[in-house]
Amino acid sequence: MPLNSRKNHFPHPHGKPRVDDVRVISGIIHVLKRGLQWRDAPQEYGPHKTLYNRFMRWSRKGIFNKIFMALAGERGDPDRLMIDATYLKAHRTAASLLKKGMFPRAIGRTKGGINSKLHAVCDENGAPLILYLSEGQMSDYKGARHILGALPKANALLADRGYDADWFRDGLRDRGIEPCIPPKKNRKSPRPYDKTLYRQRHKVENMFAKLKDWRRIATRYDRCAHTFFSSICIAATVIFYLNQ
Known part of the structure; x- marks a missing residue:
């Protein structure tokens, strides 16, 4: 370091x-x-x-x-952003803490079991810029609401159709960011998007895969959210900022 x-x-x-x-x-x-x-x-x-x-x-x-x-901020303003979220399985030792404990847990129940959810924004190279940990049942676009105000300047943001919400699109354009988001299937008036640019979205998936190579990230053993989130920050720092 x-x-x-x-x-x-x-x-x-x-x-x-x-x-x-x-x-x-x-x-x-x-x-x-x-x-x-x-x-x-x-x-x-x-x-x-x-x-x-x-x-x-x-x-x-x-x-x-x-x-x-601090290290993520040294990268400067990226050309493109990519946002996505992934589930992190919580071990039974992590889920055993009472909900009214001293520290928040950020653990919730989904169809896949008891999980936490990591929301992340990365740059065009797949390096994470923003990380946010929530309960597993939080939807992608609700997680994006917490992240929207912290987004750096960029020309475009790539996301899957889980982020197709009018308020999110409008919020991005207000910040000078053009959304590249495929429309949901139930949209009555689908929004156009750049399909060629959208092919680059696999880099955020690759970022999650690298983080989950760390055993402590792939399965959560920490009861408190702040210790688990520290593990994620350490992994992201080592993988994407110290090993370059």
């Missing part, structure tokens, strides 16, 4: 020097990518309790989210 990102986002140690941040973060990435229990982390990364405590503490502070947003 770049030194400037560490200085800007990680908290400064007070009193006794803490264990090396780079070693701890490498251990956290190892655990998340392979879906291990914390106690199964290799000893070369230090005590597993240190990895767990550091991950939980920094997740509550939103540090990993801020690092992802």
